[in-house]
Amino acid sequence: MSNASSTPMIKVLIVEDDPLISKRYQMILSKDEQIECVGRASSGYEGTMLAALHKPDIVLMDIELEDKQAGLRATEEILNYLPGVKVVILTVCETDDTVFRAFELGATNYLLKNMPADAILQAIKDAYYDLPALHSNIAGKITREFKRIKTTEDSLMHNFYILTTLTPTELEVLELLMQDYSRQEICKLRHVEPSTLKSQINSILKKFNKSSVQETLPVLRELHIPEILAQRKGKL
Template sequence: MSTPLIKVLIVEDDPLISKRYQMILSKDEQIECVGIASSGYEGTMLAALNKPDIILMDVELEDKQAGLRATSEILNYMPDIKIVMLTVCETDDTVFRAFELGASNYLLKNMPAGAILEAVKDAYYGRSSLHSNIAGKITREFKRIKTTEDSLLHNFYIFTQLTPTELEVLELLMKDYTRQEICELRHVEHSTLKSQINSILKKFNKKSVQEIVPVLRELHIPEILSQRKRKV
């Protein structure tokens, strides 16, 4: 039986560095790069869509804490993903924070290719392999923190759980169609549409469509739906 591929997502805002990591990963037949993100926000979205086994996460992305925020978001809702933090200079506070959030390892960006591949495989197989310059900083056990239910990733995760019918209804609502217009377009009764909308509200734990639509627009959900239609 063949060995399953280790799916890796790279989250790095420097295109030269991300390209280097992609080239390193491509040389190992056991590893598949499933995507490259250049911001913490994009990283959380690709993590939800591609469900990688391992994420190589830069600490400093759009700002100095973006990688840590993305790590917190991802592990809160997808705890099975293993995250290896990347940085050019480790500090005690940043290292502690990364492990507090649940990161599996912490590497300097200039580590040789072999060390990077080893870190990916060690994280995948659950082996402890902290580099010596990091291991000395770990002095206590950390608990993963919880993020609020209103986080962007939480809402994006719920969006991925909607049925095709609910997605279609939600897309029309985001385009500001009235309920009457939606009924006519979809050839359904008002009672049917009401039931579908109530199901959407229940999944989001909201009382009205007006509470959902602004959040999904912030997530760029209309654009994602349009891209999927073009691919089909």
């Protein structure tokens, strides 16, 4: 009990028009002693009202409610009145360009609706504790590029979603590759055998669905991924 009293309760509001999904989230939240579900809303209007009433720490916000833009409008209204609230967007598809708009409005992160329970709870805690969401860092940067790189608009979301699936080791390796270090140099820097590095690079390529490093790096450079990763680690 002493642990519970020293840990702040995270108040979460669920805004989702599908009652089954909404109930699933409520059930997941109820299993974490640090999280309290303060309400469930099924429309953007109701979500805005309940946010004003309960002043939650986190809002799980479905993008498509009574219409395709309702979640965005509610996000904008809530953040205008309650700038301290963290909004985590719920979406069925990470390539949906409305997610970009949500980040522009100030959303903290996004979640795919079918994510497992532990990923949902982690996203809520990351948002609460201001842990840097790779999603929002990258979205903030590439939103400005969105129209310029219209031909690859599907790959914008897709590529940074893949980045979030890389392990810390794979991210380090990818950063060194993007800085044009040779494989020999990376082995020395990381104190690993060539066979280990080869399997790490193969794992990265498999996630990006590419056959070579040469095929992967230009796409990531065009999306300013090296700068974003450097910013994330406080190098810029």
